[in-house]
Amino acid sequence: xxxxxxxxxxxxxxxxxxxxxxxxxxxxxxxxxxxxxxxxxxxxxxxxxxxxxxxxxxxxxxxxxxxxxxxxxxxxxxxxxxxxxxxxxxxxxxxxxxxxxxxxxxxxxxxxxxxxxxxxxxxxxxxxxxxxxxxxxxxxxxxxxxxxxxxxxxxxxxxxxxxxxxxxxxxxxxxxxxxxxxxxxxxxxxxxxxxxxxxxxxxxxxxxxxxxxxxxxxxxxxxxxxxxxxxxxxxxxxxxxxxxxxxxxxxxxxxxxxxxxxxxxxxxxxxxxxxxxxxxxxxxxxxxxxxxx
Amino acid sequence: xxxxxxxxxxxxxxxxxxxxxxxxxxxxxxxxxxxxxxxxxxxxxxxxxxxxxxxxxxxxxxxxxxxxxxxxxxxxxxxxxxxxxxxxxxxxxxxxxxxxxxxxxxxxxxxxxxxxxxxxxxxxxxxxxxxxxxxxxxxxxxxxxxxxxxxxxxxxxxxxxxxxxxxxxxxxxxxxxxxxxxxxxxxxxxxxxxxxxxxxxxxxxxxxxxxxxxxxxxxxxxxxxxxxxxxxxxxxxxxxxxxxxxxxxxxxxxxxxxxxxxxxxxxxxxxxxxxxxxxxxxxxxxxxxxxxxxxxxxxxxxxxxxxxxxxxxxxxxxxxxxxxxxxxxxxxxxxxxxxxxxxxxxxxxxxxxxxxxxxxxxxxxxxxxxxxxxxxxxxxxxxxxxxxxxxxxxxxxxxxxxxxxxxxxxxxxxxxxxxxxxxxxxxxxxxxxxx
Numbered sequence: 001x002x003x004x005x006x007x008x009x010x011x012x013x014x015x016x017x018x019x020x021x022x023x024x025x026x027x028x029x030x031x032x033x034x035x036x037x038x039x040x041x042x043x044x045x046x047x048x049x050x051x052x053x054x055x056x057x058x059x060x061x062x063x064x065x066x067x068x069x070x071x072x073x074x075x076x077x078x079x080x081x082x083x084x085x086x087x088x089x090x091x092x093x094x095x096x097x098x099x100x101x102x103x104x105x106x107x108x109x110x111x112x113x114x115x116x117x118x119x120x121x122x123x124x125x126x127x128x129x130x131x132x133x134x135x136x137x138x139x140x141x142x143x144x145x146x147x148x149x150x151x152x153x154x155x156x157x158x159x160x161x162x163x164x165x166x167x168x169x170x171x172x173x174x175x176x177x178x179x180x181x182x183x184x185x186x187x188x189x190x191x192x193x194x195x196x197x198x199x200x201x202x203x204x205x206x207x208x209x210x211x212x213x214x215x216x217x218x219x220x221x222x223x224x225x226x227x228x229x230x231x232x233x234x235x236x237x238x239x240x241x242x243x244x245x246x247x248x249x250x251x252x253x254x255x256x257x258x259x260x261x262x263x264x265x266x267x268x269x270x271x272x273x274x275x276x277x278x279x280x281x282x283x284x285x286x287x288x289x290x291x292x293x
Numbered sequence: 294x295x296x297x298x299x300x301x302x303x304x305x306x307x308x309x310x311x312x313x314x315x316x317x318x319x320x321x322x323x324x325x326x327x328x329x330x331x332x333x334x335x336x337x338x339x340x341x342x343x344x345x346x347x348x349x350x351x352x353x354x355x356x357x358x359x360x361x362x363x364x365x366x367x368x369x370x371x372x373x374x375x376x377x378x379x380x381x382x383x384x385x386x387x388x389x390x391x392x393x394x395x396x397x398x399x400x401x402x403x404x405x406x407x408x409x410x411x412x413x414x415x416x417x418x419x420x421x422x423x424x425x426x427x428x429x430x431x432x433x434x435x436x437x438x439x440x441x442x443x444x445x446x447x448x449x450x451x452x453x454x455x456x457x458x459x460x461x462x463x464x465x466x467x468x469x470x471x472x473x474x475x476x477x478x479x480x481x482x483x484x485x486x487x488x489x490x491x492x493x494x495x496x497x498x499x500x501x502x503x504x505x506x507x508x509x510x511x512x513x514x515x516x517x518x519x520x521x522x523x524x525x526x527x528x529x530x531x532x533x534x535x536x537x538x539x540x541x542x543x544x545x546x547x548x549x550x551x552x553x554x555x556x557x558x559x560x561x562x563x564x565x566x567x568x569x570x571x572x573x574x575x576x577x578x579x580x581x582x583x584x585x586x587x588x589x590x591x592x593x594x595x596x597x598x599x600x601x602x603x604x605x606x607x608x609x610x611x612x613x614x615x616x617x618x619x620x621x622x623x624x625x626x627x628x629x630x631x632x633x634x635x636x637x638x639x640x641x642x643x644x645x646x647x648x649x650x651x652x653x654x655x656x657x658x659x660x661x662x663x664x665x666x667x668x669x670x671x672x673x674x675x676x677x678x679x680x681x682x683x684x685x686x687x688x689x690x691x692x693x694x695x696x697x698x699x700x701x702x703x704x705x706x707x708x709x710x711x712x713x714x715x716x717x718x719x720x721x722x723x724x725x726x727x728x
Binding site for chain 2: 042043044045046047048049051066130132133150151152153238239240241242243254255257258259260261
């Protein structure tokens with residue numbers, strides 16, 4: 001008996017992966033190729049005149065101090081969102097795993113925000129944070145914080161960070177909870193008999209054992225913060241005040257879909273694409289070494 | 294037997310669609326949500342009921358930006374509607390797309406629809422005419438910035454007359470602050486009210502080339518002393534709460550609604566919203582302040598809002614329908630009703646006279662302020678309107694720079710210099726795409 005298990009017919013495997021390949025081709029490779037072509041062109045909105053400009057769109061981006069600043073803004077935003085969303089979801093799921101009464105109730109409500117559309121989440125939190133009529137700003141007044149997201153850049157940043165985090169916690173919570181539930185009970189029981197408390201057991205047993213999930217979520221959260229947050233920013237700050245919440249993906253959206261500057265928008269998405277690919281490679285190369293499967 | 298049945302169905306279907314197609318359908322993409330959207334549907338169905346040949350089909354496409362983007366995307370895919378509503382900052386982009394648009398004056402001539410451009414208010418149509426004075430799009434919902442003030446807070450502070458000049462704005466605000474107000478005034482749409490309309494009202498150009506009407510090689514000039522002085526004054530006022538910035542677009546309105554600020558500058562079409570949000574509070578409408586060191590008599594202001602553009606690629610039958618619809622839309626009765634319901638400006642002289650005759654302005658004080666502000670003087674080259682390519686981006690640039698001024702990070706001069714420099718880059722890029 002051969003140890004090699006495989007298909008006899010070489011067309012069957014191709015046929016089986018064809019749908020997946022086709023989807024990747026149509027929804028990823030093709031648009032990505034289009035973006036690269038578009039990024040070398042200067043075009044009017046209606047597509048009536050197109051001029052090949054080579055790398056000019058890229059050159060003018062790197063000469064634009066606002067664009068360079070938005071790299072830093074994006075990094076700041078993404079790291080904060082990813083860390084906050086991961087840590088708070090982990091804490092919440094550890095507690096949700098721990099409690100015995102009302103589990104379904106807590107879990108349902110923790111998962112709920114995931115069903116809220118980003119624009120709706122943005123508008124919702126914008127009301128809460130409104131300096132004139134918002135509940136949160138009212139509470140901040142009690143502790144003497146002069147909440148002013150329309151002019152104070154760091155206030156605006158916190159506002160979009162909190163909203164984006166809130167949206168993502170549910171997703172992380174779901175995965176963490178599933179991972180924690182798959183940690184063998186016997187390990188916990190053995191450790192408990194040896195006299196270690198719940199916090200120690202979490203740190204030394206659960207946390208290391210769920211590291212594959214944590215790593216997966218780290219990658220997903222970065223991708224989320226990089227790509228999926230433009231609707232929140234669009235609804236809340238429009239990148240302001242003075243560009244302080246203008247992230248790379250928001251600029252792609254704003255320049256392309258609002259400003260109709262397709263060439264520059266495409267160039268920006270090509271850069272963003274390269275950046276996220278790079279980031280994912282780095283994560284797999286360095287962070288994954290610390291993951292025990 | 295079976296075959297016969299199918300043939301029967303096919304024939305019936307063909308007959309039905311033929312009778313449905315007896316009316317020529319004309320699609321109209323618009324950005325009017327809520328009650329305005331209902332009004333748009335009402336206008337369309339009234340028009341459809343008034344004749345039997347054409348059927349206007351209004352389709353709501355989201356915000357102004359979304360409507361314009363989807364119409365352009367549709368044009369690229371050859372699925373464009375016959376009529377699309379485009380906001381005023383998109384005017385230069387639409388004008389530039391000569392192969393895509395069907396100018397209204399040409400449409401009216403080609404379809405032999407009677408059309409007299411002189412019937413329209415020049416202060417409104419000026420924004421949408423070519424440099425030769427030809428009407429390119431049909432004005433639909435036009436508004437202009439006015440000053441709203443809280444009469445109760447004014448009485449409380451003992452202020453007798455509404456400020457007419459910027460100097461008086463400062464003085465009145467000081468009195469208001471002393472009487473316990475949190476801030477004197479706020480503003481909405483800062484680029485529109487404090488740069489574009491500041492220039493028009495005080496007869497100062499914000500760009501060369503007749504504010505962009507003269508050609509594509511326009512350069513911005515809104516870093517001239519007149520503008521710098523104004524923005525600098527506002528930044529000084531921001532330090533003492535005479536002026537309080539409430540955010541981009543109209544997000545500053547709650548400051549006025551909640552009586553934190555006693556005055557605001559905003560669209561004349563916002564009066565209905567103010568009344569709904571400030572029940573029981575007396576609110577007055579006044580003309581936009583001017584700088585008496587720049588002009589003795591203030592100029593008219595320029596408009597905001599949107600107009601209807603006709604896109605090419607449809608049958609001459611459909612264009613006949615469009616022309617008929619535009620005539621209907623411009624009729625005094627329809628216009629007067631639209632003006633009274635929404636607070637947008639009447640686009641024709643007749644509609645204004647009719648509204649006056651109906652006693653609407655007497656019953657609703659303040660509703661004629663915008664019309665008077667627009668029509669009491671002949672527009673000059675500096676107040677006719679503005680025409681800049683990629684102006685949407687430039688407004689964003691102006692927003693960013695002004696926010697840095699209000700936050701006290703940079704001076705008015707630096708901010709306006711930056712905005713002019715970056716705005717000119719947008720103009721040059723636009724110029725290159727227009728060949």
